[in-house]
Amino acid sequence: MNLIFDLARGMLSRRRRQTLVSVMGVALGVAFFIAIASLMRGFQTYFIEQVIDVQPHIIVKDETRRPLPQAVEIAHPDGAVALSGVKPTERVRGIRASSEKMAILEAIPGVFSSPILTGQALLRYGSRDVSVSITGIEPARYRRVSNLEKDLIQGRMEDLRSTANGLIIGIGLAQKLGVVLGDSIIAVSPRGVSLQMKIVGIFRTGITTLDNQAGYTLLKVNQILQDRPNVVNQILLKLNDVTGAEALARQIEERFGDRSESWEEQNRNILTVFVIQNAIMYSVTGAILLVAAFGIYNIISTVVFEKTRDIAILKSLGFTEGDIQWLFLLQGMIAGLLGAVLGCVLGQLMIEGLAQIRFNTETPAGNDRFLLVHDWRIFAIASFFALLSASIAAVVPARRAARLDPVQTIRGAA
Amino acid sequence: MTSPPPALLEAQHITRRLPEGVTLVADASLKVERGEFIAITGPSGSGKSSLLYLLGLLDRPTEGRVLLEGRDTASLSAAELANLRLKRLGFVFQFHFLLPEFSTLDNVLIPMRRLGRLKDAAARAQAMKLLEALGMAEAAAKLPEQLSGGMRQRAAIARALANDPAIILADEPTGNLDTRNAAAVFDIFARLASEEGRAILVVTHDAELAKRANRRIHLVDGWIVSDTRAG
Ligand SMILES: Nc1ncnc2c1ncn2[C@@H]1O[C@H](COP(=O)(O)OP(=O)(O)OP(=O)(O)O)[C@@H](O)[C@H]1O
Numbered sequence: 001m002n003l004i005f006d007l008a009r010g011m012l013s014r015r016r017r018q019t020l021v022s023v024m025g026v027a028l029g030v031a032f033f034i035a036i037a038s039l040m041r042g043f044q045t046y047f048i049e050q051v052i053d054v055q056p057h058i059i060v061k062d063e064t065r066r067p068l069p070q071a072v073e074i075a076h077p078d079g080a081v082a083l084s085g086v087k088p089t090e091r092v093r094g095i096r097a098s099s100e101k102m103a104i105l106e107a108i109p110g111v112f113s114s115p116i117l118t119g120q121a122l123l124r125y126g127s128r129d130v131s132v133s134i135t136g137i138e139p140a141r142y143r144r145v146s147n148l149e150k151d152l153i154q155g156r157m158e159d160l161r162s163t164a165n166g167l168i169i170g171i172g173l174a175q176k177l178g179v180v181l182g183d184s185i186i187a188v189s190p191r192g193v194s195l196q197m198k199i200v201g202i203f204r205t206g207i208t209t210l211d212n213q214a215g216y217t218l219l220k221v222n223q224i225l226q227d228r229p230n231v232v233n234q235i236l237l238k239l240n241d242v243t244g245a246e247a248l249a250r251q252i253e254e255r256f257g258d259r260s261e262s263w264e265e266q267n268r269n270i271l272t273v274f275v276i277q278n279a280i281m282y283s284v285t286g287a288i289l290l291v292a293a294f295g296i297y298n299i300i301s302t303v304v305f306e307k308t309r310d311i312a313i314l315k316s317l318g319f320t321e322g323d324i325q326w327l328f329l330l331q332g333m334i335a336g337l338l339g340a341v342l343g344c345v346l347g348q349l350m351i352e353g354l355a356q357i358r359f360n361t362e363t364p365a366g367n368d369r370f371l372l373v374h375d376w377r378i379f380a381i382a383s384f385f386a387l388l389s390a391s392i393a394a395v396v397p398a399r400r401a402a403r404l405d406p407v408q409t410i411r412g413a414a
Numbered sequence: 415m416t417s418p419p420p421a422l423l424e425a426q427h428i429t430r431r432l433p434e435g436v437t438l439v440a441d442a443s444l445k446v447e448r449g450e451f452i453a454i455t456g457p458s459g460s461g462k463s464s465l466l467y468l469l470g471l472l473d474r475p476t477e478g479r480v481l482l483e484g485r486d487t488a489s490l491s492a493a494e495l496a497n498l499r500l501k502r503l504g505f506v507f508q509f510h511f512l513l514p515e516f517s518t519l520d521n522v523l524i525p526m527r528r529l530g531r532l533k534d535a536a537a538r539a540q541a542m543k544l545l546e547a548l549g550m551a552e553a554a555a556k557l558p559e560q561l562s563g564g565m566r567q568r569a570a571i572a573r574a575l576a577n578d579p580a581i582i583l584a585d586e587p588t589g590n591l592d593t594r595n596a597a598a599v600f601d602i603f604a605r606l607a608s609e610e611g612r613a614i615l616v617v618t619h620d621a622e623l624a625k626r627a628n629r630r631i632h633l634v635d636g637w638i639v640s641d642t643r644a645g
């Protein structure tokens with residue numbers, strides 16, 4: 001009600017300085033929350049974007065999560081027989097019927113797939129031997145699910161096709177072996193197959209393990225090298241909508257039986273760290289807002305104490321307990337709202353200040369500045385919690401005010 | 415057979431006892447009619463204020479009942495009593511109890527806005543009329559602290575009249591005023607009773623002023639010992 005609002009404002013205006021102090025308390029809590037949340041979310045968002053960018057969104061593997069049902073178990077489904085010691089991988093490795101599965105996956109809109117075969121090999125150049133992990137790819141499909149093409153600093157992906165036994169390797173590996181583009185080297189697989197290969201491309205991802213240990217060749221070539229004709233051991237998927245990855249991975253696994261890991265599952269440990277990070281952030285700001293709430297409690301209690309006469313006369317004039325409670329609750333909310341608005345302004349200034357800072361060293365994100373997100377939802381959350389804590393803090397004194405007996409006050413005032 | 419119309423305000427054997435056993439008001443019965451100007455007198459501590467709070471629905475009797483316009487108030491909730499105070503009753507106390515942050519006019523407007531019977535402009539016009547009738551037109555925009563004691567009390571009377579109440583209850587309204595201002599306040603009460611037909615109950619220590627009322631109720635130790643009508 002308009003009247004109650006006017007009364008609330010009038011009462012607070014008498015206690016300007018104290019009101020300002022409690023408003024500042026709320027404002028600081030809000031501002032810190034906004035600044036810290038922008039920083040953390042900035043870093044996390046950047047990190048996740050990197051992950052999403054670099055990795056396949058789903059990897060379908062030639063494994064099963066649980067052992068395949070054994071014949072005796074199928075025969076006695078209600079558990080008369082229990083088998084133990086069954087190993088999950090007792091079958092010929094490789095995704096069965098991979099081309100049929102690929103066809104099904106490709107039919108889903110917004111999904112791109114690429115079959116690969118991974119395997120170890122020894123690269124030999126002159127007297128140097130380096131153990132590497134070779135991925136056999138189909139360039140036309142693979143370029144849709146990976147950044148390899150973008151990361152190439154020499155050569156082209158098409159050269160894999162045009163050159164017999166072409167090989168693309170990382171820059172670190174090239175330096176270790178001492179090879180340059182166009183050199184021929186020998187690749188030997190654990191199965192004993194040995195191929196002469198030609199370096200047709202060199203890439204740099206910035207990820208040391210990849211740059212030092214990875215090589216790419218045609219799927220067919222790797223199938224020969226690994227002595228696994230027609231075998232595919234992973235299908236990599238990229239999605240237009242990355243948020244659907246986990247659900248789709250579950251569907252695929254349900255349908256094909258092959259273990260399917262979304263990017264979230266592959267990075268679960270880091271995502272868990274983010275959850276902890278966020279929990280710390282929320283508790284710190286929660287503590288600040290708790291202190292701010294005490295400030296609000298303090299000012300409203302003081303006003304209630306000072307205004308017992310006004311409360312008594314308002315009640316004798318016909319204001320109900322509800323009116324009086326609302327009157328003081330509203331004062332808490334006004335202080336909370338002022339704090340929230342001021343805090344948003346302050347938080348914005350802090351973000352802008354942080355954005356000016358430059359580091360000499362590189363941050364883990366490969367940047368020389370803070371990564372900040374500017375999301376109105378952070379402001380909204382901070383304001384909402386400020387308002388909520390202010391209201392809760394004001395409820396106690398407001399109820400006390402509502403229950404004051406006007407007769408006692410009026411007797412005492414003569 | 416038609417029953418007579420109910421009294422404006424009626425107390426039936428009301429007693430107010432504190433939990434500790436002290437009796438503030440003992441077995442008081444009275445009827446108040448429209449247009450009556452009643453002075454309540456008695457020594458200090460005789461229960462005058464306590465009786466007024468009971469009649470004004472600010473306090474509840476431990477025994478007996480109070481009827482407002484024939485309606486028993488005992489069963490009403492606190493919110494319903496508040497609503498009756500808002501519409502039918504007006505209080506004036508020894509202390510003015512004006513809200514210090516608001517102008518005289520805004521103070522008078524508070525009960526009107528709470529009731530919401532009049533629109534904003536109409537309420538302001540009505541409040542100005544009340545202040546003018548009490549010779550307070552110039553003080554409308556002033557804060558209470560800028561007013562003299564007599565003016566504050568007249569502002570408090572204007573506020574009590576804001577929602578056109580049937581009954582005015584005043585507890586030593588002239589206790590802080592000099593003789594001239596006290597006489598002026600009683601003139602106002604007399605006029606409100608005789609010209610506007612309101613019932614006025616005034617607690618006073620001043621025997622001279624009490625004589626101007628047309629009915630006097632005298633209390634001793636919480637008991638009504640006399641209830642006399644003048645001429
Ligand atoms: N809450 C209370 N606790 C104890 N005694 C009380 C309480 N309220 C009132 N009294 C006592 O009850 C008696 C009646 O009080 P009340 O205020 O009604 O008298 P009064 O006639 O208005 O007195 P005065 O002329 O001094 O205003 C007094 O003796 C007072 O001290």
Ligand SMILES: [Mg+2]
Pocket residue numbers: 462463464585
């Ligand atoms: Mg008294």
